[in-house]
Amino acid sequence: MSLERPRLPHEIRHWFGDMECDYVYTLGIAGEKFYAGLKEGRIIGSKCPSCGAIWVPPSLYCPECFEETSEWVEVPDEGTVYTFTVAYVGPDGEPLEEPEVYALIVLDGANGGLLHKLGEVRPEEAYIGMRVKAVWAPEGERKGAITDIKYFRPVE
Amino acid sequence: MASVKRRVAVIGAGITLFRRRMRETGRELSFYAAKMALETAGITIRDVDAVVCGSAPDAFDGVHMKGEYLLDGMGGHNKPYVRVYVGGGTGVFTPIAAWWHVASGHFDVVLAIAEEKMSSCHPHPQKAFTTIFDPIYTRPLGPNLVWIFALEMQRYMSVHGVKKEQIALISVKNKRNALDHPCAQLPAKITVQDVLNSEVMVWPVQRLDISPPSDGAAAVVLAAEHIAKRLTDDPVWIEGVGWCLDSTYWTNRDLYYPKYVEYAARMAYKMAGIKNPPKEIDVAEPYDPFDYKEAHHAEGLMLARKGEYLKGIKDEDDIFARYGRDGDLPICPSGGLLGVGNPIAAAGLMKVCEIFWQLRGEAGKRQVKNDPRTGVAQAWGDLMQVGTVIVMRA
């Protein structure tokens, strides 16, 4: 942990320091299926044996029925914009050169959606209900991460 | 003491394996434990009125607002849900908070569930632990959390004249007991010599004196009397609860004795009508993240006088005769944290599950032989600050 000197030693008003930790986040049983699917260019959901809902991202259990889901199903990589926003600042508050559009996309047949970027669309053209389709990274570049989908683009 | 509105019983319990690293996410581990607790109670999630979650620092899992993050796996979806956290004391505090929910008359069936996933903190959860220390007085000295255990152990040994050879017997007992626990992480048949030969971490603490960091989850279902009686012939009643915290200025306290554990125990014993703890308690699970802690806490629980937990105990035969499963007073028949593992919050709740199974006669090979009717589980944590105690009766 690095520690700097107090700002004004004779005043000793503040003590500066960092709290750092490194994390290894395992994907989990359901997550491993999802990210392995992304690497293959497929979107995987889980089907609840009780209510039949298909959850994307997939979950080991249905959050509503609390039953274990053991059926992994592929869902189409096409869906509808449920809501969206246009960002003008980045994660640290710095202004972006070009505004970015982020949307919650409900994939066809699935409960829940994926948070992702919209591309090939101007911010003023985005609307709720817009039909979109995933644009994938080339096969050799996919790693098993959410960024294996580059963005979703509008389709007719 | 304020009157209690209704009696509360534990009617089901669940637990996962405890291991150093698990592939499952925290939510998935919670789901396993919750599901097992519900199934053994004979109910579904729809019957649960509220959920109490116990989990220790967000810094282990690396997700802020960890209680909310774990909610779905804990069955908290669209339910009254709250997370409680008192460091290592959490595992016993979780059913205590769940007890408030039911005893107050506010809810009939409550799921109390504790989870910990320490493996996410890389390379070792110690890095997250050190942020517990005061940033200005203590962190510049480069401390490691094991320091506080070592300083406390040293003080205990010095004030009472207890030897390492005696304390090591506790590790021998608990790791051996853990051979019969299906979820145990470090069950082993070791000797005192093995402990004394193990790597020195922070003197006088050596590697085999310490419990490991772990991933795991445990859960219990609490029900009000009228529901418990319908669902099972063997409810285990929660007869006493107690909790107490001491100051964070731990360098201003004498560490030889955990007063706050005694005060918590007194609160619980008064509720349960216990006047002579060593005689009236049949089985106990004091918190044992380190071997000397079992002695320290058992004295705080007034199961032995100060400094006398290990009095007259010289070898394995002595300790098993006094505190083994067919001993005078069985202590940590589960194998404790030393043998089963230490996923911080889930570890304390593991002890509550153990008392539940012991009082029902369902502990299989770990069953203590004295036909126990009254059991106590205790947890401890923070900067050596909190004692949480629960008394259960069959």
Add this chain to the structure above:
Amino acid sequence: MSVKIREYRGTPYSRKDLEEGRVPAFRDKPRARYAWACGPAMGRFLAELKEGRIIGRRCRRCGRVLVPPRMFCEWCFRPTDEWVYIRDTGTVLTFSASYLGPAAERLKEPIIIAVIQLDGASPGIGILHKLGEVKQEEVHVGMRVKAVWKPPEEREGAITDILYFKPIREGQGGGE
């Protein structure tokens, strides 16, 4: 438990599994930066350390002299009343030798640490610090120690302005 339950769940993996890529995972390193407010008590304590002095606070109701100083007495739950200078000598209440660093890394030479009751503070009121110029075997509860300070120009107003405490040996000053 044992009779009704068939299976205890969980899928363990090892560090090798992770390093050799058998367990997919996502890595992240959040960094949080802090400017912790010292408050008047700690601020004065640190400023006095820079001057080579240790200061405490007294609560007149319980009579305790508290180090580290605080503006409230947690026993009486009232403000403390006055500043009191404390000697830089004291007695070891408990001690240890750490072979582990802050990230649980192994150290070749142990750090020797102690809780030291400083002369002038109330009984049982100790501070945590390191011991130096002493072998692990020599340390004992009740040992008398004295602070070894950094030279004035190197002090910053930090607990580390005291390098460590060393034993007071025969013939040296620093008694009660």
